[in-house]
Amino acid sequence: MTTKTYGQYCGVARALELVGERWALLIVRDLLVGPKRYTDLRAGLPKIPTNVLATRLKELEAAGLVVRTVQPRPSGAIVYELTGYGADLEDVVLALGRWGARSLGDLRPDEIITPDILVMALRSTFHRGARKAKYELHFGDIVIHALIDADNLTVGLGPLEGAVILEAYAPIAPLLTGAINGAAALKSGLMKTSGTAKDLDHFAAAFPIGPPA
Amino acid sequence: MTTKTYGQYCGVARALELVGERWALLIVRDLLVGPKRYTDLRAGLPKIPTNVLATRLKELEAAGLVVRTVQPRPSGAIVYELTGYGADLEDVVLALGRWGARSLGDLRPDEIITPDILVMALRSTFHRGARKAKYELHFGDIVIHALIDADNLTVGLGPLEGAVILEAYAPIAPLLTGAINGAAALKSGLMKTSGTAKDLDHFAAAFPIGPPA
DNA sequence: CTGGATCCACACAGATACTG
DNA sequence: CAGTATCTGTGTGGATCCAG
Numbered sequence: 001m002t003t004k005t006y007g008q009y010c011g012v013a014r015a016l017e018l019v020g021e022r023w024a025l026l027i028v029r030d031l032l033v034g035p036k037r038y039t040d041l042r043a044g045l046p047k048i049p050t051n052v053l054a055t056r057l058k059e060l061e062a063a064g065l066v067v068r069t070v071q072p073r074p075s076g077a078i079v080y081e082l083t084g085y086g087a088d089l090e091d092v093v094l095a096l097g098r099w100g101a102r103s104l105g106d107l108r109p110d111e112i113i114t115p116d117i118l119v120m121a122l123r124s125t126f127h128r129g130a131r132k133a134k135y136e137l138h139f140g141d142i143v144i145h146a147l148i149d150a151d152n153l154t155v156g157l158g159p160l161e162g163a164v165i166l167e168a169y170a171p172i173a174p175l176l177t178g179a180i181n182g183a184a185a186l187k188s189g190l191m192k193t194s195g196t197a198k199d200l201d202h203f204a205a206a207f208p209i210g211p212p213a
Numbered sequence: 214m215t216t217k218t219y220g221q222y223c224g225v226a227r228a229l230e231l232v233g234e235r236w237a238l239l240i241v242r243d244l245l246v247g248p249k250r251y252t253d254l255r256a257g258l259p260k261i262p263t264n265v266l267a268t269r270l271k272e273l274e275a276a277g278l279v280v281r282t283v284q285p286r287p288s289g290a291i292v293y294e295l296t297g298y299g300a301d302l303e304d305v306v307l308a309l310g311r312w313g314a315r316s317l318g319d320l321r322p323d324e325i326i327t328p329d330i331l332v333m334a335l336r337s338t339f340h341r342g343a344r345k346a347k348y349e350l351h352f353g354d355i356v357i358h359a360l361i362d363a364d365n366l367t368v369g370l371g372p373l374e375g376a377v378i379l380e381a382y383a384p385i386a387p388l389l390t391g392a393i394n395g396a397a398a399l400k401s402g403l404m405k406t407s408g409t410a411k412d413l414d415h416f417a418a419a420f421p422i423g424p425p426a
Numbered sequence: 427c428t429g430g431a432t433c434c435a436c437a438c439a440g441a442t443a444c445t446g
Numbered sequence: 447c448a449g450t451a452t453c454t455g456t457g458t459g460g461a462t463c464c465a466g
Contacts, residue, residue, distance in 0.1 A: 004439085004456090007260045009324040009385070011337060012242050012306055015313025022233070022458070029225050038429050047220045049459050054430060078429070092308040093225055099305055100228025111222040124224060172222070217437090217459085235439070251448050262440050267449060291448065 018063050019089065023048050024056050028086065029093050030116045031066065035081035044114045097124035101209050106171045115142045119155045121176050122146050122207055126153045130206035134163035139172065148206055165194040166203060178208035231276050232302065236261050237269050241299065242306050244279065246329045248294035257327045310337035314422050319384040328355045332368045334389050335359050335420055339366045343419030347376035352385065361419055378407040379416060391421035
């Protein structure tokens with residue numbers, strides 16, 4: 001929320017006044033996965049200057065997008081959580097993620113992948129109508145799960161009972177762009193799975209992304 | 214496109230690196246309505262500093278979102294146009310517009326409304342399945358039209374043959390948030406129409422927006 | 427250790443004037 | 447018409463410091 005306005009009676013302009021500043025939508029992205037503490041947010045956004053994080057959180061709170069709550073003792077932890085109003089930004093974040101993912105090349109050494117990023121990547125690219133399945137996705141230390149039930153998708157952190165396990169290695173791009181050929185991925189060592197090559201293909205079909213341009 | 218990156222292998226982060234800077238998405242918004250000249254963009258975004266506009270256009274062109282073409286003589290005009298890649302941002306802009314429009318209050322004297330804003334507002338809030346209709350919307354000097362054909366919407370600048378004419382006056386908020394009661398709007402002088410109160414109600418039903426929070 | 431606040435340097439935005 | 451040049455100020459990045 002800049003003090004600067006665009007001077008336009010326009011939903012787009014208003015939205016950008018509220019969440020258009022640097023880092024704001026990435027904070028929202030991580031909070032869409034779940035409530036977080038200050039330190040968790042820093043961990044998920046290592047390059048954010050701490051003063052900017054503090055400022056953004058105050059702005060988002062002032063704008064009614066985020067609530068700051070102090071947990072009861074003994075934890076006493078301070079937790080940041082999206083309000084319903086803030087959570088309604090999910091459509092915006094998913095649309096941005098869908099569009100931007102097409103421009104992702106191979107994973108570079110200066111780029112990180114966090115659990116929150118993976119969760120939102122799957123939510124971004126989910127294709128309704130994919131066949132029912134349970135996936136558990138491993139990437140390094142990161143473990144997330146996806147539960148597909150026809151038109152509904154649930155993606156969250158951690159493992160999932162009874163899921164097919166997919167283990168991915170960098171380069172991860174084919175995974176996030178649906179360009180997986182199961183048999184080839186297995187053979188090349190790009191991925192491992194507790195299931196079959198067909199499982200990889202189904203997974204790829206459930207999370208497609210178009211070509212860069 | 215900042216030289217600064219977020220350091221994340223994430224579609225949202227990548228998208229924000231490309232169009233996250235101030236004014237960028239408002240330029241895209243206006244170009245989504247149609248190709249424009251430098252001066253047209255300035256007219257639609259009066260508060261943008263001219264050097265910022267020039268910089269953004271170069272960045273958008275370098276990123277492959279916009280093409281700069283010189284029209285053949287005698288016009289010789291320089292026209293900026295979205296590429297397919299850039300036009301794919303429509304989902305993002307519409308989602309932002311939908312979310313942000315809920316936070317629009319009454320029109321303030323320091324806020325302007327342009328034809329492009331109105332066109333994108335209607336595209337943002339269109340509700341598929343609205344009944345077939347042709348509307349011509351007047352607001353001050355601005356005239357735009359909407360053609361609804363069940364699941365398809367065409368909104369553009371200027372008049373439309375055979376359309377129901379809706380003339381709106383500030384405060385315009387009820388119009389853009391679907392909170393119109395046709396009879397009341399006619400009686401209060403908020404709107405005039407060449408049709409009936411029912412036409413206003415149908416129009417409002419076609420372009421609904423939820424409450425602020 | 428969490429949850430920030432403070433300080434400084436600098437890049438970018440804002441405003442305006444000017445030019446091919 | 448389509449920008450460039452210049453100056454100024456604020457927001458950001460980066461590092462460090464501090465209170466509970």
